[in-house]
Amino acid sequence: MNIEIISPIQLKVEMSAEELKQHGLSYKDLDYGDEAARSFLLGLLKRANEENGFKYRCFSKMLIEVFPSPGFGCVIYFTCVEERESGKKSRLRLKRRCGSPYIYEFENSTDLLDSLRTLAKAGIHIDKDAYSVLYLIDGRYRLVIYPAGEYKSSMLFILEEYGRRAGGSAASEAYLSEHGKVLAEGDVVEKIGGLLI
Numbered sequence: 653m654n655i656e657i658i659s660p661i662q663l664k665v666e667m668s669a670e671e672l673k674q675h676g677l678s679y680k681d682l683d684y685g686d687e688a689a690r691s692f693l694l695g696l697l698k699r700a701n702e703e704n705g706f707k708y709r710c711f712s713k714m715l716i717e718v719f720p721s722p723g724f725g726c727v728i729y730f731t732c733v734e735e736r737e738s739g740k741k742s743r744l745r746l747k748r749r750c751g752s753p754y755i756y757e758f759e760n761s762t763d764l765l766d767s768l769r770t771l772a773k774a775g776i777h778i779d780k781d782a783y784s785v786l787y788l789i790d791g792r793y794r795l796v797i798y799p800a801g802e803y804k805s806s807m808l809f810i811l812e813e814y815g816r817r818a819g820g821s822a823a824s825e826a827y828l829s830e831h832g833k834v835l836a837e838g839d840v841v842e843k844i845g846g847l848l849i
Contacts (some may be wrong), residue, residue, distance in 0.1 A: 661732040662826060663706050665696055669724035679726045682718045699731060706730075709819060715829060719752070719822045721802060729826050731765050753806065753825045756811045757818035758793040767795075767814035769831040772845030787832030794818060795840060796825050807841075 653664040673680055675692050682689050691718060700706040717729045746789070760765040764786075783798040799807045818824075836843050 655696075655704055657700070657706050658702055658729075658823075658826075662728040662830065663697075663700050664823075665700070665726070665730070666721065666773055667725050672725065679718065679720050679724060679728070682726065682728075693728070695806045696728070700730075717822065717826065717829075722843070727822060729822060731826060731830055731832075737848040750820070752820050753798055754808060754811070754830070755819040755824055756795045756797070757814035761793065763814045764793045764795070765844070767811055768841055768845030769848040770810050770814070771841045771843075772849050774806065774810070784838050785829075785837035786835045786844070787828045790829060793835075794828060796828060797821040797840075802847035803823070 653668075654664075656664045656666075669678070672681075677689060678694060682693070697706070713733045715729075715731045715733055717731070719727045720731075721727050745764070756767075758767070768793050784795060787794045789798065795811070797811070840842050
């Protein structure tokens with residue numbers, strides 16, 4: 653297990669499949685609704701606090717993102733998003749992702765909307781297990797997408813026609829979730845592109 657404090661508000665934990673198995677878990681079991689998984693994740697935070705000084709108790713909201721890693725292990729990002737007010741309970745949110753994200757940046761809203769319209773017209777939607785989120789950061793639009801299924805190559809081809817690839821790592825997405833403004837999430841193609849056709 654490797655615990656790394658990326659910033660005062662973000663923690664990264666890398667675990668092998670064997671380490672997860674020692675806790676009776678696997679990547680697919682990491683669901684915050686499950687008591688054992690919740691206890692395990694809170695235990696990681698406590699350990700990071702005791703061994704590395706990660707002060708997670710100062711925050712009332714935290715986003716937990718879990719990404720698979722080679723060999724059926726995982727990488728877990730804990731991102732604190734709101735400072736705790738006295739007497740307020742903490743809220744944790746868990747997102748589990750499949751594979752690495754594709755991040756596309758668009759120069760302007762016209763390019764972004766044209767790409768989403770084209771995807772929607774072509775009937776290209778995100779697989780039910782995939783996910784996308786649209787951010788505004790530094791005056792530019794960034795689409796984080798986890799394409800899956802038979803339409804993946806067509807989707808990426810269309811996105812590259814209108815935008816430029818701007819990263820593809822969990823750390824890149826974590827930076828956006830920390831510094832960007834969320835404009836839409838879920839199936840962005842259907843939510844926005846579907847309105848344009």
